[in-house]
Amino acid sequence: MTEDAQAVIQGHVERVLELLGLDSKSEGLKQTPRRFAEYLMEFNQGLQPIEEALGTTFEMGEGYHSMVAQSKIPFRMICEHHLLPALGHAAIGYIPRDRVVGLSKLTRLVKAAGTNRPSLQEVICDTIADTMVRKLKPQGVIVVLEAEHSCMTCRGIAAPGVITATSAVRGVFRDVPQARNEFFSLIRNF
DSSP, X not given: OOHHHXXXXXXXXXXXXXXXXXXXXXXXXXXXXXXXXXXXXHTOOOOSSGGGGXXXXXXXXXXXXXXXXXXXXXXXXXXXXXXXXXEEXXXXXXXXXXXXXOTHHHHHHHHHHHHSSSBOHHHHHHHHHHHHHHHHOOSEEEEEEEEEEHHHHSSTTOOTXXXXXXXXXXXXXXXXXXXXXXXXXXXXXX
């Protein structure tokens, strides 16, 4: 997005404030249009292929079949229905076939998927799993996202504390219950 786009968004936000009967030039609100425009732009990164977040892959040695699992990865997004944030955590597990990625790359992938554009938690969960399948071709991938959505806590039903969980399960995690159980056992102990 360009500075011109940000200026247009700021102008529209200022007009919305005025339509609500608020003084957009008051001390507390005069920077709000700029801040809101920056907020929207932060969640509209439009990363060129999201696979880039995984970076370089590394070849593994023969006979390696251990699961890689991470949990409590910070997760954030904005809902495409309300443009309000959701905050939570992700857990990812995969069983490599031939290639692995650096451990920090899983966190980068979660961040990239959450800030790519306004979206739905379900779509982001699938995007993370499908990206790993395309880039690594692992034996299996499992992704769990848990988040509290502001659209539920601050408006509508006004129910703070409700957590939404989504999962995407591919390969051996879908087909072999023991693999899925091992993943959940690992992340529960963190």
